[in-house]
Amino acid sequence: xxxxxxxxxxxxxxxxxxxxxxxxxxxxxxxxxxxxxxxxxxxxxxxxxxxxxxxxxxxxxxxxxxxxxxxxxxxxxxxxxxxxxxxxxxxxxxxxxxxxxxxxxxxxxxxxxxxxxxxxxxxxxxxxxxxxxxxxxxxxxxxxxxxxxxxxxxxxxxxxxx
Numbered sequence: 001x002x003x004x005x006x007x008x009x010x011x012x013x014x015x016x017x018x019x020x021x022x023x024x025x026x027x028x029x030x031x032x033x034x035x036x037x038x039x040x041x042x043x044x045x046x047x048x049x050x051x052x053x054x055x056x057x058x059x060x061x062x063x064x065x066x067x068x069x070x071x072x073x074x075x076x077x078x079x080x081x082x083x084x085x086x087x088x089x090x091x092x093x094x095x096x097x098x099x100x101x102x103x104x105x106x107x108x109x110x111x112x113x114x115x116x117x118x119x120x121x122x123x124x125x126x127x128x129x130x131x132x133x134x135x136x137x138x139x140x141x142x143x144x145x146x147x148x149x150x151x152x153x154x155x156x157x158x159x160x161x162x
Contacts, residue, residue: 021125022122022123022124022125022141023122023123023125024103024104024121024122024123025100025104025106025121025122025123025140026100026104027100028063028065028067028098028099028100030100030123031063031100031106031121031140032063032064032065033062033063033082033160033161034060034061034062034063034080034082034085034086034160034161035060035061035062035063035140035158035159035160035161036058036059036060036061036080036158036159036161037058037059037060037061037156037157037158038133038135038139038157038158038159039057039058039077040130040131040157041131041132043131044130044131048155049153049154049155050146050149050153050154051144051153051154052154053144053154054073056073056074056075057074057075058073058074058075058076058077058078059071059072059073060072060073060080060085060161061158062082062085062086062089063098067097067098067099068094068096068097068098069096069097069098069108070086070089070092070094070096071096072085072088072089072092080161081161081162082161082162085161094111095110095111095112096108096109096110096111097109097111100121101118104120104121104122105118105119105120105121106118106119106121106142107119117144118144118145119142119143119144119156120142120143120144120145120152121140121141121142121143122140122141123137123138123139123140123141124136124137124138124139124140124141124157125137135157136159138160139157139158139159140157140158140159140160141155141156141157141158142155142156142157142158143155143156
């Protein structure tokens with residue numbers, strides 16, 4: 001429980017220093033829908049992330065109302081709407097579920113039981129310029145926390161796909 005509190009504290013500290021509060025994720029209804037990972041430059045990714053567990057450059061995620069999480073990745077950019085993305089994903093087997101836990105944690109779990117991750121999660125409280133682009137208010141920020149290192153080691157910024 002202490003590590004979850006530390007994760008939340010770190011996740012929200014960037015916003016506090018800018019006098020703007022990020023909004024914690026508190027309910028699964030807030031994240032239902034499709035999201036695209038913000039594509040940062042390689043230099044920015046190296047500054048943000050100590051690890052890169054999913055190195056495919058372009059990634060999309062759909063959190064469904066039934067608790068299922070579908071993912072799609074590509075080495076090439078694509079302009080996908082939520083409808084196009086769901087159409088692509090419907091032919092793929094369902095492999096992950098998700099739930100929103102107290103203290104702004106999103107738990108993702110492989111249906112195989114081989115992987116369970118706990119993500120600190122919040123919505124960006126105000127738009128910000130970073131890496132020569134504007135990261136919009138409402139962007140979903142997810143981070144993985146390394147308990148041994150006592151810090152986040154991976155950040156994922158997701159923008160909602162309409």
